[in-house]
Amino acid sequence: MKSEDVTNHTRCRFCGTSLRHTFVDLGMSPLCESYVSYDQLNQMEAFYPLHVRVCTHCFLVQLDEYVSPENIFTEYAYFSSYSDSWLQHAKEYTEMIVDRFRLEGRSHVVEVASNDGYLLQYFIPKGIPVLGIEPAKNVANAAIEKGIPTLVEFFGEELAHELAQEGKHADLLIGNNVLAQVPGLNDFVEGMKILLKPQGIITMEFPHLMRLMEENQFDTIYHEHFSYFSFITVEKIFAKHGLTIFDVEELPTHGGSLRIYACHEGDTSKERGQRAIELRAREKKANFDTLETYFTFGEKVKETKRKLLEFLISAKRQNKSIVGYGAPGKGNTLLNYCGIRTDFIDYTVDRNPYKQGKFLPGTHIPIFHPDKISETRPDYLLILPWNLKEEIMNQMSYIREWGGQFVVPIPELTVY
Numbered sequence: 001m002k003s004e005d006v007t008n009h010t011r012c013r014f015c016g017t018s019l020r021h022t023f024v025d026l027g028m029s030p031l032c033e034s035y036v037s038y039d040q041l042n043q044m045e046a047f048y049p050l051h052v053r054v055c056t057h058c059f060l061v062q063l064d065e066y067v068s069p070e071n072i073f074t075e076y077a078y079f080s081s082y083s084d085s086w087l088q089h090a091k092e093y094t095e096m097i098v099d100r101f102r103l104e105g106r107s108h109v110v111e112v113a114s115n116d117g118y119l120l121q122y123f124i125p126k127g128i129p130v131l132g133i134e135p136a137k138n139v140a141n142a143a144i145e146k147g148i149p150t151l152v153e154f155f156g157e158e159l160a161h162e163l164a165q166e167g168k169h170a171d172l173l174i175g176n177n178v179l180a181q182v183p184g185l186n187d188f189v190e191g192m193k194i195l196l197k198p199q200g201i202i203t204m205e206f207p208h209l210m211r212l213m214e215e216n217q218f219d220t221i222y223h224e225h226f227s228y229f230s231f232i233t234v235e236k237i238f239a240k241h242g243l244t245i246f247d248v249e250e251l252p253t254h255g256g257s258l259r260i261y262a263c264h265e266g267d268t269s270k271e272r273g274q275r276a277i278e279l280r281a282r283e284k285k286a287n288f289d290t291l292e293t294y295f296t297f298g299e300k301v302k303e304t305k306r307k308l309l310e311f312l313i314s315a316k317r318q319n320k321s322i323v324g325y326g327a328p329g330k331g332n333t334l335l336n337y338c339g340i341r342t343d344f345i346d347y348t349v350d351r352n353p354y355k356q357g358k359f360l361p362g363t364h365i366p367i368f369h370p371d372k373i374s375e376t377r378p379d380y381l382l383i384l385p386w387n388l389k390e391e392i393m394n395q396m397s398y399i400r401e402w403g404g405q406f407v408v409p410i411p412e413l414t415v416y
């Protein structure tokens with residue numbers, strides 16, 4: 001077992017135990033969504049530690065709150081609607097959930113971190129009333145323009161009480177890719193408990209720690225992601241707030257996510273599903289309730305860095321040109337951790353106009369419109385959002401015309 005780091009005094013955000021064991025240390029990194037404008041290029045840039053620890057008591061893998069959510073999320077560059085496959089995912093979810101739980105015109109659907117309305121927009125044609133809650137004003141405004149009622153607020157107990165007093169309880173309470181992003185985990189889950197109708201259901205999606213570890217997805221670690229959940233740990237957190245997870249699905253999104261279904265502890269109308277029992281057993285078999293399991297990850301991450309640099313150095317020695325595809329948060333963790341700048345990658349492209357004309361944080365790699373690729377005809381296209389690699393390789397298949405190849409760095413460097 002690794003020796004304890006007695007110098008660290010931060011505490012587990014769920015159970016309060018001192019955090020003295022490293023999961024992985026990715027060094028110093030800027031906030032991964034702080035894209036740099038041309039005018040800011042000559043200015044100082046803030047870097048924060050990306051040092052992830054694991055709790056010896058509840059096994060919650062977590063990052064300190066180095067930066068407050070107010071600084072991260074008030075102007076957020078991530079618009080969910082720019083990904084076709086994510087929209088498709090949202091649409092399929094809506095069909096499934098409306099059917100499974102018989103939602104109709106008298107139901108109330110609330111989504112926390114509703115982003116630009118990428119999901120709630122599919123409930124509207126069905127005549128089901130919705131409410132979005134989204135702290136980033138710029139993305140919330142995009143939802144409001146689409147006609148989706150949206151509160152520009154952070155969610156927690158306080159807001160839940162206010163909404164409950166106004167009679168805005170939820171039959172369906174949704175939170176996708178938000179549980180990892182809340183520093184006050186207990187406040188957030190308690191808020192969900194308060195806002196949920198007696199027979200309402202909660203569904204939440206978040207990246208699954210087991211997949212992150214098995215598939216080496218260390219680049220999904222960034223300052224915005226405070227917590228990394230196994231199923232057994234999230235069950236403990238919900239149970240503490242009087243919520244029972246009665247079903248779970250494993251999804252391919254974001255490299256492998258869980259979709260949990262929760263209800264009030266005393267709600268006997270929901271059948272306890274086999275999938276939850278099976279997943280709990282699988283995690284226990286993989287020793288997710290043993291501290292040593294969490295110590296193997298750090299070395300795997302270092303080896304990934306060595307392999308990626310080996311490839312890039314060798315390609316540059318052969319005078320090959322390499323450009324990036326995408327400017328996702330995960331790309332910035334990868335590039336900063338590996339020290340990859342314009343010495344290896346000439347530029348990257350992104351379909352999101354908000355990012356075009358800007359530069360990646362830390363590495364200052366310029367971001368262009370995807371058309372730039374057919375102009376410069378690079379030898380290699382490094383796909384940064386590897387979770388969308390199929391979609392991107394289809395869209396960009398024309399690079400084959402000049403002999404271009406795709407490179408995917410995670411889970412292990414592969415050239416297509």
Ligand SMILES: [Zn+2]
Nearest residue numbers: 012015055058
């Ligand atoms: Zn803990």
